Amino acid sequence: MAPQRFREQYDQIQRSMPDVPLAVGPDDAGEFLYEKGVVLARDGEEARLVEDAVRRHFTTFAGLTADHVRRTSPETNRSGITRIRVADPGQGDGSGDPAVAGALRALREPEGRTGRRLVSRNHVVSIAVNACPGDEPVPVEAGAQPNPAVADGAHTPAGAVGVLVIDTGLMNDYRSYPLLAHTRGDAQVEECGDDGILRQYCGHGTFIAGLVAAVAPNTDITVRGTLNDAGAILESEFGEKLFEAVDQGGWPDILSLSAGTSNGRTDGLLGVDAFMRELRQQRTLLVACAGNNSSATPFWPAAYADLPGFENAVLSIGALRGDGEFGACFSNHGAWVKAYAPGERLTSALTGFDTPVPYVYQHSTYDACRYGFGYACTCRHPRHAGVLSEEGGSGKPDQVMFEGLAQWSGTSFATPVAVGMVAAHMTARAETDPRAARQQLMDANSEVAEVRGANVPALIPATWSPTPVALPSART
Template identity: 30%
Template sequence: MGDWMIGDDRRRKTTDQLRAFRRANEDQVAWNTEAPADFTYLYHPDRVLVRRADVDDFEGIARQVGERLFKGEPRRDDVTLLGDALVRYLLPERTEGQSVPEVLDALEEAGLERGKATPDHWVHVSPGGGGNLCPAIEPEETGLKEPWPPREPRLEKVARDVTVVVVDTGWNPTSATDGRTPWLDGVTGDDELNDPAHLRRYAGHGTFIAGVVRCLAPDADVHVDGFCIGGVGGGGILESDMVVQLEEAMKRDPQVINLSAGCRTRMDLPSAAFETFYEEHLRDSECVLVAAAGNDSTAAPFWPAAFPWAVGVGSLDRNGRISEFSNYGVSADVYAVGRNHVNAFPDGSYKCRETPAKGDMREFRTGMARWSGTSFAAPVVAGLIARYIGEHGVSPAEACDKVLARAVYDSDPVVGPHMELRHPFVPAP
C-alpha cells in the first residue's frame, strides 16, 4: 500500500510536507526510512561534512575502501565554511547506489571514528522528523486586532541598547509601516518577496516571530535575516549553509539570536555544523542563541536546541501544560507559551498544503494571523532576555540566567519535571 493511502492524518501530513519539500529543493533531499512518514532526519544525498581536524582520517580511510564504495573519489567542495573549520565533500556515484548513511557506516566499519564525518542535514523552520516537518499547524485567520501574548510597555530608561537577529524565512517590509502592527515600527530585514495573490508556504514566519520579540522587548533593535527568500528551499536550508547564515547574523553584533529552526541527525549525534559554528563564533561572543525545541512530541535531541550552549524552548498551552506537539527532554531547557499566538502576518490568499486542511483557502486581510508551534515559544524567551538586557544593562549571559531563574519547576504527567516561565500571560499551574 502506498504511504499516501494510509488513513492517518499525521502520516499523511508528514508525507505531504516531505514531498513538497523535496520538490522545492530539486530532489536534493533524502531521508533515512523507506516510508517518508517515518523519517527521523533529512540529508543531502551526495554530501558529507568533516571538521578540519578530521580531514586526514576521513580521506585516508576513504581511499582504503574507495574502490568498494565509489566510482571516483570524494572531492572537497569549493566553498569555505566557518573559516575552513568545516569541510564539505561531494561524494561520487556509489558502486551499488549506497546512501550517505550507508557510506558512513562502511567508513566507520573500516576504522573512522563515529561522528568524524556526518551527513549534511536539512534544517527546517519549526522543524521536526518522525511526524512533523513544518510548523505545528498552518497559519490561521483571526479577527483579533491586538497581538497575543500582549505588548509590554516600553522601558522608562534603557540601560543598554539591544540587538536581536531573527534568522528565519525573511521579512514582510510593509508590516513595519502598517498602522495595524505598530509594534513592528523600525524592524528591518531581508524582503521575503510576498505575492498577496498566492502567499507561499512559510510566508510571514520570520515576520510573526519578529512581532513576538518586539511585543516583549519593544525597545530592542530587531532584524530578520532571511534564508528562504522568495520561497527558495521550501522553508529549509542545509546545515552547512545555515551556519554561513548565522555567520552573517553575527556581523550585526547581536546580543540575542532567535533560531526557530533545527534538525534531527544520524544516530542523534550532535550537528557538526552547529557545533563548529559555536566553537568558531559563539563561544567567545556576548551573544545568546535561543532555539525552538521542535514539534515532534519526542525527547530525542533536536539541534541546535539540544546543545548545552543553546537555550532550547518547548511549547506550553495557555493552561500551562506542555503542548501535545512540543519536543521535551534535552532539547527544552525551558517552556513558554507557544499555542495560538496572534501576531503580524502579510495580507493575501493562502492555500493550505497539508492534511487535513489540504486544498482549503484562507484569506488574511487584517495584518495578523494565529499560529502555534515551538517556533513561537522561542521568541518569547528571546524577547524576555532582550528586555532584561535593556532594562538592567547586564551581559546577555547574565540576562539569560536571570530570565531562566524566573521559571518554576512543575510536573507534567507525560514528560516529568519541566520549567514554566512565570509571566503574566502564562497561567500558574
C-alpha cells in the same frame, strides 16, 4: 510522527531545492532530510582522511566507483566543512541513500582515532519538516489584539536590547504594524506566487519579530532571511550563513533561532560546530526552538543546551499548550529542553498588508491528534482541507484571507516569547549580560508546567492570556 505530513513537507522542500536531491533518514524513518550522495567532513587533514578511507572501502557500497569519491566544494571556509561526494545523487529515490549510509559505517571507527566523529550526513535545517511551525496560520477576527499582549514600556534606542532573528525575511509592509516600526533586516524573497496566493510559511520571520516586540518593546530587532521560502537550508551552508548574519551587525545580545534538525546523534551538527564554538566565546545568548516532532530525540542547535560548555550560551525552548498547564502535543521534550513557553495559537503580525491577502492551506487537519493526544489540539482544529492532502481526491482545499494578524502554533513561536522575557528582564534590571539575565530569570521563575509526567520550568509572560483547552487528556 505523521508520515503523511512529513512526506508532504518533504515534497515542498524538495521543490524549493530543485538542484539538491534529498533523502529521508534514517532508513526512511522520517526523522530528518539530508542531501543524497554527499557526506560532510572537517577541512584539511580530516577531509583527506575521509576521502582516502571512502576510496579504500568504495567496493562495499552498491553502485559506488572510485570516480564518485571527490570533493565538490572549496576545501576551506569559515565553517570549516568540506562536502565530499561519495555516490551519484541521481540514483535511487528519496527513501534513503545506501552509499551515504555505507560511508558513515566505514568511518565509524577511523584508523588511529577514537572519540571524534569525522563524517556526517549533510542534513536539511528547516522550519518546515516536523519542525517549526507546528501548524499553518489561522486568521483572527477584526480588532483582535496580539497574544501575548503588548507589555508596558517604550522603545529607547540608547538602551534597547539587541535581538537577531535568523529566519525568513520580513514582509513588504511590516512597518505598518506599529510594534515593528523600529525593526530592520532582509525582505521576504517572494511573498506571493503568480496566482496572488500567499506562500506557505511566508511571514514566519515577521510573526516571530512581532512576538519579541510585544513581550519586550524595548528591543532592537534585526531579521535575517537566512532560510529560503520553504524555510530550509543545507547544513553545509548553514554555519557559514550564521557567521554572515552576525558579521553584518556584530554579535547581538540575543540570537533567536526557530529552525533546526535532528540527526540521530547526541553530539551536535558538524556543519555548525565552528559557529557554536565561536558562540561559546561570545556574550550572545542563543535561544533556539526544540522542534515539533513530539519526540525526545535531540533537535539541533537547541540541544546544544545540554552539552558541556554550552549550558550558559544556549537556551532550548519547548511549547506549552493553550492553557499553559501542559506541553503542547507537537512539542519535543526531554532533559535537553531547558524551559517551555506558550506556543499554541499565539497571535502576532503575519503580514504588513493593508488589504486582505488570500492563503490556501497545504495540509489538512486530522480526525484525531497525529501524536496521540486527546485534547482539541492544533492537529484537529480549526478544521480545514489542504491542497496536498486532497490531491487526487474530490475535496477542495480551503482558502482564507489575512490582513495583518494571525494565530499560529509551534516551538517556533514559543522561542521568541522566551527571547522577549530575557530581553525584558535585561531592561527591567539594567542587566547588560544576556547570559546572566537568562540565569537570573530562570532562578527567579516559579512557574511550572507538566510535560510527560515531569514538572518543567514554564516561562509565561504576564501579558499572555491562556485559552481554554477542550477534552483534556490524561496523556500529557
